[in-house]
Amino acid sequence: MKANTNLKVRLAVMNFLEFAVWGAYLTSLGNFLARNGLQSEIGWFYAVQGIVSLFMPSLIGILADRWVPAQKMLSICHVMAGGFMALAALYCMLAPSLAFAPLFILYTVSVAFFMPTIGLANSVAFNALTKAGMDTVKDFPPIRVFGTIGFICAMLFVNFVGPEDAKFQTSYMQLFVSAAFSAILAIYALSMPKCPISKSVPSGNWVDTFGLRSFTLFKQRKMAVFFIFSMLLGVSLQITNGYANPYITSFSEIPQFADAWAAKNANALISLSQMSETLCILLIPFCLKRFGIKGVMLMSLFAWVLRFGLFGAGNPADGVWMLILSCIVYGIAFDFFNVCGGLYVDSVTSPEIRSSAQGLFMICTNGLGATIGTLSAMTIVNSLVDPSASPEMQLEGWRSAWYIFAAYALLVAILFLCLFKDDSKKSVSKEQIIRDESMNAGGMVMEEDI
DSSP, rough: OOOHHHHHHHHHHHHHHHHHHHTTTTTTTHHHHHTTTOGGGGGHHHHHHHHTTTHHHHHHEEEEEEEHHHHHHHHHHHHHHHHHHHHHHHHHHHSSOHHHHHHHHHHHHHHHHHHHHHHHHHHHHHHHHTTTTTTTHHHHHHHHHHHHHHHHHHHHHHHHHHHHTSSSGGHHHHHHHHHHHHHHHHHHHSOOOOOOOOSOOOSOOOHHHHTEEEGGGGGHHHHHHHHHHHHHHHTTTTHHHHHHHHHHHHHSSSSTTTHHHHOOHHHHHHHHHHHHHHHHHGGGGHHHHHHHHHHHHHHHHHHHHHHHHHHHHHSSSHHHHHHHHHHHHHHHHHHHHHHHHHHHHHHHGGGHHHHHHHHHHHHIIIIIIIIHHHHHHHHHHHHHOOOOOOOHHHHHHHHHHHHHHHHHHHHHHHHHHHHHHOOOOOOOOEEEEHHHHHHHHTOOOOOOGO
């Protein structure tokens, strides 16, 4: 019993560090870029996460399955991710003015090695728990919660640390913080229980080898509609990660909001979104039983409407309640879609293609959808928010952008209500819910391919 407890603690620490790496910059990078003349390029830094997620998790997963044990591959990936993130921070520190190309290249290489690590960390944890004779469905979710805690702690750290006029959330120091967490985890991962490898070549043709058989699901009208809407909803996933922080911080340039706590602590305010996410998962069993898959997915879609609309209407002073409410509904917007969407795919596909079908769902949402959405959001923000205009005029542009995003989410919700027909009578168990939350943790990565 004591050995099992010690193992759970070790795995919890691993998850804490894993997501602290991401939390150090994911929600605050846009703020730093906007303050250093790269506001018009913010979208590329977030879109590239979706682009590399289309292939890197699978490639690294193949290496971990056949040649390099997962715990060692986790360490190697964090050495590379942390190293290139540190180089990106060093470039920012030494360059007299930031140029897009060198920073973006260093950042992209770092992200390309980081994205597969979320799945690798899951593989390491599942292997360790199984070896110890524990139930992964029961024992992994409490461990995974520490990942979200690590993400939140890193967000709050970069929000509050640093001199008043140069907090880490607005400087390149957030990149050094992320690199430091990666370095610690690179060493710590080597202490994890050894994971097995299989050098045998999988049977079947190249379509089966690379998990492409799931694309035949597009022959079914119901599944084709579902995957198309998954991509359309995935458009919304990364918009607030990239633009919420610079938007809220921009209020500090307007005299009437300059002293507002929220305007000075955007990352701390946004961390409420992640806190909400950890709680909303508890609502899913009840809502699924009461409203079904389609009803829960619609809740997610309309929650995205509120997420964007409240951002547009709120402000850090007398309207801060709208910003807070926007953060609270994020838990429904994100969890109800990612978790329940994965559950739906799990319930209507055969065991032979279930994992690759989950991978296809993630490609549609966090790969194609998030990439298209981030680049589209960048185009809209760049056309409406003029950095050379007065802060008041910029605010009007920001509000218009958020309302456009809300209108888009509303249109997708209405179309989904009218076009998607769920005739599946299969029930969804609580075990499926817990398992899918574990596999979808982190949002962007196709863990099933690891």
